[in-house]
Amino acid sequence: MFTTALVAILIAMSLALARALLGPTVYDRILAINAFGTKTVLFIAVLGFFNGRPEFLDIALVYALINFVGTVAVLRFMHYPAEIFQSDNDGGGS
Amino acid sequence: MTLLIESLSWVLLVAGSLMLVVGAVGLHRLPEFFTRTHAGSLTDTGGAGLILTGLMLQAGPNLIAVKLALILLFLWFTSPTASHVLAQSALRDGIKPEAEDETS
Amino acid sequence: MLDAILGLFNYWIAIGLMMTGLYIVIAHTNLVKKIIGLNIFQTSVFILYISMGKIQGGTAPILAEGTLIYSNPLPHVLILTAIVVGVATTALGLALIVRIYEAYGSAEEDEIVNKDRRA
Amino acid sequence: MNFELIIDVVLLALLVATAIGIASLRQLFPVAMLAGIYSLLSACFFVLMDAVDVAFTEAAVGAGMVTVLFLATFALTSRTELPTRPRRRQAALIAVFLTGALLMLATRDMPHFAAADAPIHSHPLYERYTVTSNEEIAVPNVVTSVLASYRGYDTLGEVTVIFTAGIAVWMLLAGRSRRNKSAKGMQH
């Protein structure tokens, strides 16, 4: 049963990677890479169960987090580099 | 009871897998960026949700399930946000959501 | 024969990856790409090491109830350290690139060499 | 095991595809993200190889921090690279193939993958770490006990490396006001 899920995830990963390599626009690539990241999270999660040692979910958790930061970083640096570099006075807030 | 949970999680896992594959095929086959965004979101939220819920059922009520829930939370928060921001900046960048025209 | 292929497959792929990384380092003139190449090169070496530590039917070396076979933890420890070394090198390399770009207005090796030659 | 082997093969194939993608793409932002993916994939591979700590680290560092740094660097420098020159490519190929050939030669007499009788598993180190450490240190995560105690000195070195990098980056990049001064100095 986990096998099925793993196979499916692997197929999805391959397809996403293919899209990332094929492009054609930068956004396509980023989207694909982002989707790929999500799949990796699932992959790790399922793999833990498959191996019978599911306590290693921390890794998947980290992935989920990192994936998000990575995407934010790409968008930030691609489009608004000036903005993080410049101050944003009330931004810190709360 | 166990059997019920077992089979339920099985169903969820298979459904999730299916959704993943469909989403991935969509990501690959759909003609242009915005439609692909759609496929991507589908995978991230739907597929991931189903699979993680399936796993939660497997794990039973313990720390592992909590972690799985956290992962799910993360994904549900971050994935749409990322897609949203991505689409937004693509728009700003001048990419038009036109299905017919697949150009690079 | 098949035994040899299966038994060495991981190493061969790791070698292929190393070669790709090394190729990027040497062939590409963009300095950041060079650093990325170095990263790939190093990560591939990590793959080689980690493959070494695997034992058939083993599980992660976190002790648990029951008699389990654990994969060899030593390569893991070594690679943890090596990863850190890799990050440190990357950070320093990138900092250098930023400064180089500020000084030369370019991050392409050929252009930098040309500018120095003209100076 | 067989199914694990299939996963192993697929993951490695994906790694190769990613590496080739990195080598061939010239838009640098996607390259940085692919480098992140490369890290993620190798981390998946590490999980498969039971190296969970390594996978953890590789994910956090390779896919996270390093990718952010790459992106920041691209934002500060250029976003596309120039094509490589053929002569350079040839030189690179020669160097790479020599290295590769040497490595392939090395594999000839290697103990096979996952073989339980490989020297590294039959050396007393293995048993000491996986069995005796339970009494000596009594920390379930063997990697932690080896990392922090048996080879704690290595880890001190590791922290020193990171510290060195911190100092180095600080030395190179900190202090904007002086930078302008030194930039003037550089142009004589």
Added chain:
Amino acid sequence: MKLREEQTILRIVSKLLLPFILLFALYVQFHGDYGPGGGFQAGVIFATGIVLYGLVFGLEAAETALPPRWLQVLMPLGLLLYAGVGVANILLGGEYLNYNTLDAHDPVHGQHLGILLVELGVGITVAAVMVSVFYAFSDRGKD
């Protein structure tokens, strides 16, 4: 600019996530004995949290939350903590980094204590270095 309005969602989500991330970093730091993780990973995760904050709310916001001056102290402090444990071991009559000496009666407890301190040192230095590297890079783009 209407940039900020466009990114409202991003801001809210990030703000929600941030406590989780920092908490998770602490968890990884102190759970390293039992599962994957340890000082290094914790430091990186902590730094990642700050990076996220900086990315979303701007560098200055991040620098107010965690001033560079602190980092300049924390960076050497972590290393000193690690190396200092070793010196303490020497003073207690053992070899360098021999944690057994930390508890005269129960060497295993000594080991635990040593590992805890050492991992803390790793975590502090790694987090400080990572954040300050990020600051240094971001700072460079302010022109």
Added chain:
Amino acid sequence: MTGLALLLEQLPALQVVLPLLAAPVCVLLRRPNLVWALSCLTSLGCLGIALTLARQIYPHGVISYAMGGWAPPFGIEYRLDELSVFMLVVVSLAASLVLIGARQSIQREIPADRIHLLYAAVLLMLTGSLGIISTGDAFNLFVFLEIASLSTYALVAMGRQRRALVAAFQYLVLGTIGGTFILIGVGLLYMMTGTLNMQDMAERLPPVLHTTTALAALAFLVIGAALKLALLPLHIWLPNAYTFAPSMISALLAAISTKVAAYVLIRFVYGIYDLRWSGLNLPLNDVLALLAVAAMLFASYVAVRQQEVKRLLAWSSLAQIGYIVLGLSLATSAGLAASTLHILNHAVIKAGLFVAVAAVLFRQGGSTLQLADLAGLSRGMPWTTAAIIAGGLGLIGVPLTAGFVSKWALLQALIESGTWLYVAALLASSLLAVIYVWRIIEACTASTGDRDIQRREAPLGLQLSIWALVAMNLYLGINSSPGMRLATEASGRLLAPTAGVPL
């Protein structure tokens, strides 16, 4: 046991930990002069410890120190034999002598707010170098090699010209490739022997010596070390790094970095493997010797054609590295002793020359020194000129300088093994050395012509450093029996037949 005796036992660890502790303290202290004083004290402390260790090891043999109390091979072992303690003395001595004079020069060349970081990096480099030398663990060696390398990259990048950055980057890329090659080599060795402790490796290696894996491991280790050592043709990073680094840092690099890399090479080819093993089906000594000869001749030739003094000295260093490698490639006790001795002598000579150049630059300003800029030096800075001449004569190998003794030892070793072609190459390289040294001396004594250069001697600190190094140079040239004896004993230990070795 008294406290002092207790402390004595801990010296192998303290040797490395002392600068390791001082580096973060430097970062915390921030005051340039204070930090400088601390660095000096630390390096002098290291020198003291190294000498104390030498007094223990030379009569009594190897000291093994188990880090963390874990007996080798389970923990990391510090293993100090005659060779390593010799190197410890060389490195800490060179570091102290250079650092003593570094204050003013660094103050002039480095922005004030980075000075404390620079000294911290220097101390880290010292930590790395001492760690490499002391350790008995192959992987630990890699870690400390990277500490030393990383800090060196940063130090090189602090040069005043923008080309320093490029030089540092080039060094970083090649150095990292070298480091990774060493990592691969260590990995392959670990795969075949199951251990990381070098002693343990050496014992477990003979049965698997015939395997291609073990041979490839050796190849990777040697290539990696050669990259860090800048042995031709892997030298391209070195001339730029030496030329554009801050001048006192060039002195440190010349005295320490490549020397430690040479030590690493010796450790690999003699400590783990043994070039004399008949099972070793590699023509490794021939290859090394040929590369060394090529380095001696080609680098000397290039040095002759240089116009920039630091670059000239850098190429001369490459040639001198050739001498060191040639000696160790002979696989004889005499050859290895000659190499070891030359490591010491060349460190002293080159450090002296680079510090002298730093003194000239201190008065002249700028960051590079053309030969033509030296005109009139003998009038304005006669003592510095004298030091440059003394160092130059040492490079040639004129009697009564340290260079003569090691050249003599090397010649003798070459004649002993009947390799007359190498003798010829050594002599040819010496002749080229005459030419490039003479170009410097001629430039120093040339009249200024119409240009009027106002120069006076460098500040006391720099002079002190120069003269300490020159005095060492002459002392080692006049009374070299002790040095030679120590080097011979060191090589003797390394080549002593151990049980089960297939000679």
Added chain:
Amino acid sequence: MSFEPASAMLLAVLLPLAGAGLIALCHRWPNLRETVTLVTAAALFANVLTLVGPVLEGIRPDLLLIEILPGLGLRLTLEPLGMLFALVASGLWIVNSVYSIGYMRGNNEQHQTGFYVCFAIALAATQLLAMSGNLLTLLIGYEVLTFSTYPLVTHKRNAEARAGGRTYLGVLLFTSIALLLPAIVAVWYLAGTIEFRDGGVLQGMVTPATATALFALFLFGTGKAALMPFHRWLPAAMVAPTPVSALLHAVAVVKAGVFTVTKVAVYIFGLDFLSVSGAAAPMLWVAVFTLLAASLVALSRDNLKARLAYSTVSQLAYIVLGASLATSMGVAGGAFHLVAHALGKITLFFCAGAIYTAMHKTQVSELDGMGRVMPFTFGAFLVASLSIIGLPPMGGTWSKWLLMSGAADAGLTIVLAVLAISSLLNIVYLLEIPMRGFLRPPAQTGGNGGIREAPLLCVAPLCLTAAGCVVLFFYPQPVLMLLDTWRLQ
């Protein structure tokens, strides 16, 4: 002075060094500086003289200064040959110093302090060389001599001087590093020692072929002996001021070369071994060739100093020839020629310098009729020429005689013939100068305002050394006695 002979030896090396330091200190007071030079020279000579007595008694003072490497030390030993050389060098230094003062002041040369300092250091080096107890010490003296004379050669600091200096240094260092040093290392390796011992150290240690090769290495390696093809430095060094040329050609440098050759032949190879193994034979012919060829070149040179330089090359070959004959008679002849040629050649150079100082003439063809203007100078020139040619009643007679007997002993008739031919050539190229001076009518432009000699400080030394040439003929006993002591042992 009541020093132990051993301390006197050390003093002989240290005195000029101390003198050099003092001279440097007296930078600002030229008169004091020159006084220091003269006093040091005199003290050195006196000190060396004290050593003659013990050496004649057969004592060999020996002093190990320091061990550089085990068995490889700085060692001073004085044997008769070295005694002779030390005596000649220190004695002529006094004369040369006096002359230098006249010359340097007469020509208003620059950097006079540096000049005297280097001179003193060079002297220290010759003393070290003369008293060296092993090859290493000899090599050190040899190299120090090279380096300390380099600033003297390039004294003028112009492009020409620098080019000459480059050749000078290039040839000397090349030969010493590429040939001499390996020869020394080989001796060390083959014989296990590099000490100078009676009867040599190589006997029984090497095959004749190796010995031949080694001997060739030593002879060519001693670039200062100016055997062809390594003679180029000598004419190149003529850019130097004349007192320097005198030092180079008469006192220190070239004599150091031939002294090295003789000492190596006697104390490293041993004459017996040398003649039995035939190792010296090939070098004999090189010496013969150099002798003839240099004489022929000298004939074709019009520049006075260049002619004298080639004459030196030729005369040095006599001494090398003497050593290569491998008979005690030959070596004695060579050693005697070392003294005779020193006296003769220094006179000739002094004369050349005097002519330059007084008349600013450098070419032989310009000297017509000058003899009447500078009778003392040209008279001295005649005397010294005769001595070098080997005609009685001049000191050179004895050395030619000894050499010829040596050649006859060895049964080498051809060498006898060569010596005869060479003497004829000497007559032609040396006697031409006094002949022109005294017999030809003066050139049109030349003033005929009576005698116009160079300053007294220039003329007095050259008269003194010319007189020395004559004295050496009538009173050769001291030298012969020294050589006898050597032969008795």
